[in-house]
Every structure is written in structure tokens, then in C-alpha cells.
Amino acid sequence: VSQTSILEAAERERTFIAIKPDGVQRGLISEIIHRFERKGYKLVAIKLVIPTKEFAEKHYHDLKGRPFFNGLRDFLSSGPVVAMVWEGQGVIKYGRKLIGATSPHNSEPGTIRGDLAVSVGRNTIHGSDGPETANAEIALWFKPEELVSYTSNAEKWLYEP
Numbered sequence: 001v002s003q004t005s006i007l008e009a010a011e012r013e014r015t016f017i018a019i020k021p022d023g024v025q026r027g028l029i030s031e032i033i034h035r036f037e038r039k040g041y042k043l044v045a046i047k048l049v050i051p052t053k054e055f056a057e058k059h060y061h062d063l064k065g066r067p068f069f070n071g072l073r074d075f076l077s078s079g080p081v082v083a084m085v086w087e088g089q090g091v092i093k094y095g096r097k098l099i100g101a102t103s104p105h106n107s108e109p110g111t112i113r114g115d116l117a118v119s120v121g122r123n124t125i126h127g128s129d130g131p132e133t134a135n136a137e138i139a140l141w142f143k144p145e146e147l148v149s150y151t152s153n154a155e156k157w158l159y160e161p
């Protein structure tokens, strides 16, 4: 067992979460971080960046060819983005639950997009959709040394030994 967590390595899952320019401009940074923090997930990396268009294309490479792709790329690079890595048991899948459906019209109340957004092109937040994309997106946005391993005091209360 690692010295930095009571969780087994396989349970120390990580996901990439980004607050998009609309979320930053609307003053929703703390609101969004709060939802991941209070759930019990651990923040292991965070920075504020304005992605270039080229970088935004890389991030959304799987959507190239879609009619909204250029608008999406231009929007992601239009202002500061809060890039983060969150860690915890099941964080990839449950992070997507906290975020809600892609279109805020379909997002349940209580989710981030359900509570805080109205339109699909301005849905405030990105979250990795699976283990492979999580790894790829973390590697795209962060250098390995920017990921901080530390013991969270809360872990012994969040997880059974």
C-alpha cells in the first residue's frame, strides 16, 4: 500500500476535469470545485490556462468533423480554463454523474450542468468519459511533475480499510 493513500493503486483512479471559459467568466470556479471536494474526491493538480486553438483541437480531436467542432475549439481557447486532476474511487464515472448530461436541457437538477447551465455549447465543464481518455487528457494537459501525490487526512474517514 502506498504511503500517499490508504487506497489500493487500482482504486486511486484519476480523471481530468476542466472548467471551461464560460464557467470561469461566470464566477463558477469555486462552486464547481466545491462539488468535487465535498463529495470526497482529492485534487491532485490544478492550473489556469488559455489553451491555443491548436491545443483545443488536440483536446477535442475525437469530435473533428462535427458541425460544431470549429465553434467548440474557438470557444475553449477564448479565455482562461481551470484544468484539474481529481482522484478517488470511481471518480471517472461518478465525476460524469456530478457533471450531468452533455446538453443541459437533459441534465438532471442537482448536477453541475443541470444547476448551472442552459445551452450545450456553454455547458461550463469538461470531464473525461473513460479510463483511456482520462489518461490521455491528463497527459495532454499536465506534465507528470505537476501531479501532486499527498495524503489526504479525510481518506481514512472516506474509505474502509
Ligand code: IDP
Residues within 6 Å of the ligand: 063, 068, 072, 101, 102, 103, 120, 121, 122, 123, 125, 126, 127, 129
Ligand atoms: P461531453 O462534454 O459531455 O463529454 P461531448 O460529446 O464529448 O460531450 O462533446 C464535447 C463538447 O462539445 C460538449 O461538452 C459541448 O460543449 C459541445 N457539444 C457537443 N454536442 C454539441 C452540439 O450538438 N452543439 C454544440 N456543441 C456541442
Ligand code: MG
Residues within 6 Å of the ligand: 127, 129
Ligand atoms: Mg466528451
